[in-house]
Amino acid sequence: MELAARLCEGVAEWRDPDAVVEAARQWLAGFFAPVAPEQRGAVFVAVAGGEVVGLVSVNTHRHFTGPVEAYIGELVVAPHAVRGGVGRRLLGAAEEWARGRGVRHLTLETAAGNATARRFYAAVGYREEAVRFTRVLDQ
Template sequence: MALVSRLGEGLPEWTDPDAVVEAARQWLAGYFTPEQDHPGAVFVAEGEGEVVGVVSVNTRRHFTGSMEAYIGELAVAPHTARTGLGRRLLSTAEAWAREQGVSQMTLETAASNTTARRFYAGAGYREEAIRFTRALDQPV
């Protein structure tokens, strides 16, 4: 939970980062609830007695009907950025997904989070959809 605040970075200006962080906290807490519809896991990386990385993954049904794995959160401590830790966590989640028998992994990140987008593209992920959002209190 100490790394959840990292998930509020790179958001569009109309998105409340506190709300994103709270939603991520609740999502992660849900992985520890035994009544889940689909299997899920949380993997953490430790270094020098502290948690320095986390990734959560579960299975869900894609809109086409096939099962896929979905990464809900992936965060690393700032001092471990660009050390390969994020890539190792991503690989761990992918290995877990293969063990579940799914052949596709998806995730979402903010369009304005260019750092995350470059990271995922470098790991072989491709953009699948574009989501449009409009703040209704803003003039056109």
Template sequence: MAVDRNGEQRDGRGLAVRAARPDDSEGVLALAPRLLEGVAPWRDPAGALRAAQGWLTGSLDAGALLVAEADGRLLGVISVTEQGHWTGARDAYIGELAVSPEASRRGAGRALVAAVTDWARQRGLESVTLQTGAANATARAFYAALGFAEEEVRLTLPLDPA
């Protein structure tokens, strides 16, 4: 992707990645349900949706959100922050990545991850990390195809209500 005079990254197909603006809020929040894919079945879907909306709103407010767009349509969103790893390394952390269903498998997700990778390299960070649901096979295959390696496993014991 080339960077244009507005600081946006553009590819040859008209896809642009840029920093999110406050007026992107509605389009960003419309992608929140996509973040529920792969959520464990014992988790509350309404609570998960509220959490996803809160994460996106918080990232937008903090200026830590990038969007992919083409022809004036918001196609995807990614959040990134700098985070410390328990080893002491500093990593870029992808909190959320969501792409609209119509943009799925059309390069928007790859473009967003590439923008985060550039962001991390510019800051001298050592890695890009993220978490996704164990049952989200589509996301796990996508990240593996981009070179992400599974590093940790989180285990949960769901408890029956008392």
């Protein structure tokens, strides 16, 4: 949970960073709630020197076009472990988990302003599929 604050990088300025962190914490906590076996996702944790240096959460959902696919809710790496292969290994674990469930696609989202994450995902073979637009309305 200590790494959750890293998930705010590149989030739009109109979003509440505390709400982003809380949403991530709630999402992760949901992985430890009792559910039916076919609804279980997974959380993979990277540990180095007895310290958690990263994690990835993955589950399945149905794409709006119909097929079931895997979805990464969070991928986070501690600042001092970035560029050490932790993120790649965590993605690899999520990909193997997804393959084991017979899904063909693994998707994720990241903030449009998180250029570092976008470059990383592109470098490991992920392609941008959709662009989300938001307009802040005057009150």
